Amino acid sequence: xxxxxxxxxxxxxxxxxxxxxxxxxxxxxxxxxxxxxxxxxxxxxxxxxxxxxxxxxxxxxxxxxxxxxxxxxxxxxxxxxxxxxxxxxxxxxxxxxxxxxxxxxxxxxxxxxxxxxxxxxxxxxxxxxxxxxxxxxxxxxxxxxxxxxxxxxxxxxxxxxxxxxxxxxxxxxxxxxxxxxxxxxxxxxxxxxxxxxxxxxxxxxxxxxxxxxxxxxxxxxxxxxxxxxxxxxxxxxxxxxxxxxxxxxxxxxxxxxxxxxxxxxxxxxxxxxxxxxxxxxxxxxxxxxxxxxxxxxxxxxxxxxxxxxxxxxxxxxxxxxxxxxxxxxxxxxxxxxxxxxxxxxxxxxxxxxxxxxxxxxxxxxxxxxxxxxxxxxxxxxxxxxxxxxxxxxxxxxxxxxxxxxxxxxxxxxxxxxxxxx
Amino acid sequence: xxxxxxxxxxxxxxxxxxxxxxxxxxxxxxxxxxxxxxxxxxxxxxxxxxxxxxxxxxxxxxxxxxxxxxxxxxxxxxxxxxxxxxxxxxxxxxxxxxxxxxxxxxxxxxxxxxxxxxxxxxxxxxxxxxxxxxxxxxxxxxxxxxxxxxxxxxxxxxxxxxxxxxxxxxxxxxxxxxxxxxxxxxxxxxxxxxxxxxxxxxxxxxxxxxxxxxxxxxxxxxxxxxxxxxxxxxxxxxxxxxxxxxxxxxxxxxxxxxxxxxxxxxxxxxxxxxxxxxxxxxxxxxxxxxxxxxxxxxxxxxxxxxxxxxxxxxxxxxxxxxxxxxxxxxxxxxxxxxxxxxxxxxxxxxxxxxxxxxxxxxxxxxxxxxxxxxxxxxxxxxxxxxxxxxxxxxxxxxxxxxxxxxxxxxxxxxxxxxxxx
Numbered sequence: 001x002x003x004x005x006x007x008x009x010x011x012x013x014x015x016x017x018x019x020x021x022x023x024x025x026x027x028x029x030x031x032x033x034x035x036x037x038x039x040x041x042x043x044x045x046x047x048x049x050x051x052x053x054x055x056x057x058x059x060x061x062x063x064x065x066x067x068x069x070x071x072x073x074x075x076x077x078x079x080x081x082x083x084x085x086x087x088x089x090x091x092x093x094x095x096x097x098x099x100x101x102x103x104x105x106x107x108x109x110x111x112x113x114x115x116x117x118x119x120x121x122x123x124x125x126x127x128x129x130x131x132x133x134x135x136x137x138x139x140x141x142x143x144x145x146x147x148x149x150x151x152x153x154x155x156x157x158x159x160x161x162x163x164x165x166x167x168x169x170x171x172x173x174x175x176x177x178x179x180x181x182x183x184x185x186x187x188x189x190x191x192x193x194x195x196x197x198x199x200x201x202x203x204x205x206x207x208x209x210x211x212x213x214x215x216x217x218x219x220x221x222x223x224x225x226x227x228x229x230x231x232x233x234x235x236x237x238x239x240x241x242x243x244x245x246x247x248x249x250x251x252x253x254x255x256x257x258x259x260x261x262x263x264x265x266x267x268x269x270x271x272x273x274x275x276x277x278x279x280x281x282x283x284x285x286x287x288x289x290x291x292x293x294x295x296x297x298x299x300x301x302x303x304x305x306x307x308x309x310x311x312x313x314x315x316x317x318x319x320x321x322x323x324x325x326x327x328x329x330x331x332x333x334x335x336x337x338x339x340x341x342x343x344x345x346x347x348x349x350x351x352x353x354x355x356x357x358x359x360x361x362x363x364x365x366x367x368x369x370x371x372x373x374x375x376x377x378x379x380x381x382x383x384x385x386x387x388x389x390x391x392x393x394x395x396x397x398x399x400x401x402x403x404x405x406x407x408x409x410x411x412x413x414x415x416x417x418x419x420x421x
Numbered sequence: 422x423x424x425x426x427x428x429x430x431x432x433x434x435x436x437x438x439x440x441x442x443x444x445x446x447x448x449x450x451x452x453x454x455x456x457x458x459x460x461x462x463x464x465x466x467x468x469x470x471x472x473x474x475x476x477x478x479x480x481x482x483x484x485x486x487x488x489x490x491x492x493x494x495x496x497x498x499x500x501x502x503x504x505x506x507x508x509x510x511x512x513x514x515x516x517x518x519x520x521x522x523x524x525x526x527x528x529x530x531x532x533x534x535x536x537x538x539x540x541x542x543x544x545x546x547x548x549x550x551x552x553x554x555x556x557x558x559x560x561x562x563x564x565x566x567x568x569x570x571x572x573x574x575x576x577x578x579x580x581x582x583x584x585x586x587x588x589x590x591x592x593x594x595x596x597x598x599x600x601x602x603x604x605x606x607x608x609x610x611x612x613x614x615x616x617x618x619x620x621x622x623x624x625x626x627x628x629x630x631x632x633x634x635x636x637x638x639x640x641x642x643x644x645x646x647x648x649x650x651x652x653x654x655x656x657x658x659x660x661x662x663x664x665x666x667x668x669x670x671x672x673x674x675x676x677x678x679x680x681x682x683x684x685x686x687x688x689x690x691x692x693x694x695x696x697x698x699x700x701x702x703x704x705x706x707x708x709x710x711x712x713x714x715x716x717x718x719x720x721x722x723x724x725x726x727x728x729x730x731x732x733x734x735x736x737x738x739x740x741x742x743x744x745x746x747x748x749x750x751x752x753x754x755x756x757x758x759x760x761x762x763x764x765x766x767x768x769x770x771x772x773x774x775x776x777x778x779x780x781x782x783x784x785x786x787x788x789x790x791x792x793x794x795x796x797x798x799x800x801x802x803x804x805x806x807x808x809x810x811x812x813x814x815x816x817x818x819x820x821x822x823x824x825x826x827x828x829x830x831x832x833x834x835x836x837x838x839x840x841x842x
């Protein structure tokens with residue numbers, strides 16, 4: 001096939017993918033245990049953030065999280081037994097992304113985890129995300145940290161999940177795109193800052209919550225969850241972004257990225273035309289600030305979590321200028337943030353209708369990362385993200401970049417696939 | 422006194438006033454009927470927005486509002502009787518501002534009106550505002566409009582006031598400055614846009630509301646009030662701004678403006694060193710957009726309402742660049758909005774600590790309008806504001822300016838007062 005024809009086919013496929021991102025209408029419709037909703041989920045499966053990784057290579061907090069999940073689900077009595085069952089292959093340990101889900105930070109998701117269900121009826125796809133598990137400070141005592149984490153898991157399963165699920169099911173669902181678009185106008189970039197989206201979400205939920213929850217203690221606890229955690233909305237945005245990227249997965253000739261995620265060791269991407277194949281490279285460290293002076297770079301694991309799904313649809317680091325307040329974390333300025341947005345425009349397909357950066361005179365967001373453009377320009381996608389402690393917990397925030405090697409590897413495979421026809 | 426000494430005394434007084442604006446800590450502590458809390462209020466008093474005005478000169482919607490308030494308070498049986506009692510001087514009709522209060526749009530406030538009480542313990546002053554009365558579309562049928570307005574008044578008196586009052590009294594009060602400062606970071610300029618502040622306010626109130634309101638119907642009605650009216654927070658900001666300006670009223674040698682307000686006919690200002698004296702000029706018309714194509718400039722009254730108290734403390738039109746979304750109303754852009762902010766910096770004393778415009782690299786807001794600078798530069802304060810229908814109701818939004826004549830008149834009086842010593 002002549003080079004010009006190939007180029008034209010890729011251009012057409014990428015434009016069609018961008019149109020699908022614009023057309024998608026992800027709606028939060030339910031909250032259900034992972035076992036009930038995730039395709040392929042079993043009682044013996046534990047999911048994690050990032051690309052696939054061998055048990056021996058997994059970073060500390062993710063490994064500990066998987067072990068705790070095995071104990072939490074009653075699949076083992078002791079940590080040693082849990083690890084033995086994992087090594088024996090009796091427990092399936094796999095990426096959230098391979099189950100249409102996303103998980104923030106370590107991303108630990110097991111059969112009982114309540115999942116936000118976000119459905120896009122336009123393309124018939126559904127994205128999922130565990131509920132927000134914070135606040136998770138980096139407690140130095142490991143046993144204490146695990147006890148706290150499991151207490152939170154139980155509360156999410158017994159209170160937050162059922163109460164939120166009932167509220168959401170009582171109506172036609174909550175469209176997530178308008179929430180993100182609006183919060184983008186209100187100082188959120190929808191990754192490191194979700195204060196506006198969380199407030200808007202509470203506003204959308206408050207009447208259904210009061211209507212459907214008869215127990216004042218449970219209601220107050222769920223309201224307190226919103227009140228205390230400004231990041232709650234991130235998980236809805238992640239599930240919506242997952243649905244949006246599912247809508248552009250597996251399109252022939254399409255060179256746009258459909259997944260960017262990290263497991264604290266590797267960064268992994270997937271590309272539309274290449275389906276489920278992973279392209280990985282060592283995850284970068286994060287440039288940013290720690291929430292307390294007790295922590296240093298020595299305490300931090302490299303880039304971790306599935307939240308880079310937000311950059312995959314053009315938000316987060318790609319839309320930094322929408323959230324100037326975050327520049328404090330990177331010693332930046334509004335000019336610096338707008339320069340990042342303009343740089344991201346060089347490696348992306350274009351804006352998604354309705355998502356605009358108000359202080360940049362309503363410029364569109366740079367959505368749809370094109371692996372060809374990343375390789376050609378040498379510009380790596382910028383990712384806003386939190387910093388995880390190597391013992392578990394969130395201890396800071398800042399920004400990082402996707403390693404370029406993922407994109408050059410993917411581009412070679414893309415070229416080979418095209419050559420095969 | 423030598424000119425240099427006079428200048429130095431004014432400079433010292435203005436700097437001290439700005440320090441008081443920074444030091445003030447307005448806290449929302451209560452909601453009570455006007456009769457219980459406003460100094461000097463009586464059963465036979467009806468307050469209105471803007472500077473004092475003769476009954477015969479009052480604009481349509483304000484006149485109608487006063488008459489409806491007289492009927493609502495049971496002080497007359499018919500409109501004719503109400504008007505007769507007003508003309509006979511049996512009803513006191515006076516500006517909200519002369520009772521330490523502020524009123525949005527027509528500003529109609531009577532004995533039963535529930536007032537937000539915002540107290541600044543640092544300076545021992547208290548500002549008040551009626552609760553938000555919208556949404557008030559410009560209904561063409563006058564009888565229907567009055568019936569709707571009085572129904573809303575009753576609901577505010579019987580439900581919103583008591584429920585909100587109980588919630589606020591149950592805790593230490595809600596500090597209003599952090600709410601404004603935070604919303605400024607979230608796309609509000611705290612006059613025409615209050616979506617973020619209203620969401621943050623709901624967030625602050627939600628647990629106390631659930632704790633103190635046992636009646637699910639009343640609770641749901643108050644939550645719906647927040648849910649449906651993104652301007653709810655404006656009245657708290659106005660009461661806080663009123664408290665802040667009370668803290669700088671009556672300072673000898675101080676040339677800063679303490680009041681800017683409008684009654685749909687006249688624009689009025691007061692100046693710190695000149696105490697309670699009003700300086701008025703005809704109110705300007707508003708440049709902006711109507712919410713529906715059924716309305717034109719013919720339907721609008723000139724600038725009306727006490728909400729210009731927000732510009733008096735450096736927000737609203739003075740901080741336009743914080744709310745780029747509002748530029749749609751005036752065909753503007755972010756550059757245009759930042760240019761307005763920089764212009765306002767030329768006529769003001771300086772920033773108030775903590776209030777910053779994030780997308781202008783955290784520039785301070787231009788607070789403390791100096792009548793000398795307005796006259797010297799010829800730059801008039803810019804005011805973001807809603808547009809009122811001449812039959813009542815809000816029908817649009819945009820921006821206007823304060824008439825320069827107010828400031829030149831005030832400056833003459835200021836000079837004369839200084840000369841007298």
